[in-house]
């Protein structure tokens with residue numbers, strides 16, 4: 001508990017007095033600390049690729065490299081690090097947009113199957129190249145959720161990209177969706193490295209990674225799951241993680257169901 005104290009003299013006759021007010025500022029301090037940590041994390045994340053870019057550029061300019069092949073390699077490294085910066089900035093902007101109260105999502109009934117299949121189509125080649133099978137499972141007919149199409153697409157892309165990134169060759173990634181009741185359930189399951197129990201509650205925090213070096217190597221920003229969580233909550237849904245180290249992970253999302261256009265037409 002953190003208390004702030006304000007004291008004011010009171011003009012009470014005949015003895016006078018003081019007014020003491022105690023404010024509970026625990027939550028305020030916690031928010032301030034979180035903000036400071038966030039700014040320090042962002043600065044660090046921006047500094048790392050910038051330092052590399054500077055070092056590569058300096059080496060090239062110093063003329064120490066006569067070898068064309070080597071020069072090319074250095075320019076490629078500069079490009080990689082610039083791409084890293086760009087991904088990070090795009091993720092930060094996305095997170096800021098979702099967290100801002102002013103943003104209005106265009107929430108309506110969206111066809112989950114359409115969005116999942118688009119996301120899978122874009123990643124099929126990558127999965128095959130990595131020796132993974134990327135499969136979908138759903139009942140016949142459309143499953144409609146109440147969400148924003150672009151946001152749902154971001155949620156799925158982040159979850160499927162993680163599943164592909166953290167699953168070794170020979171593994172399997174499955175996306176399943178259905179509507180058992182008033183809610184739509186979508187799950188992304190992989191047979192990958194899994195997340196140790198003690199890390200599970202924290203992976204949705206901004207910049208939290210189980211293995212920092214591995215995430216960096218894979219081009220991760222550490223913001224993906226935080227973006228996913230915020231979007232799911234913006235759509236009045238919830239998300240859960242089940243995972244076993246070395247066995248795989250499953251992320252499950254529940255979203256309010258949406259009325260399909262064809263279903264809402266009056267029957268003739």
Ligand code: ADP
Nearest residue numbers: 162163166203209210215220221222223224225
């Ligand atoms: P990143 O950009 O590092 O992937 P995320 O916010 O998407 O950041 O995920 C946070 C961390 O959670 C990752 O660094 C990784 O350690 C862990 N993680 C996320 N998804 C998976 C998964 N499917 N399998 C194993 N670990 C995962």
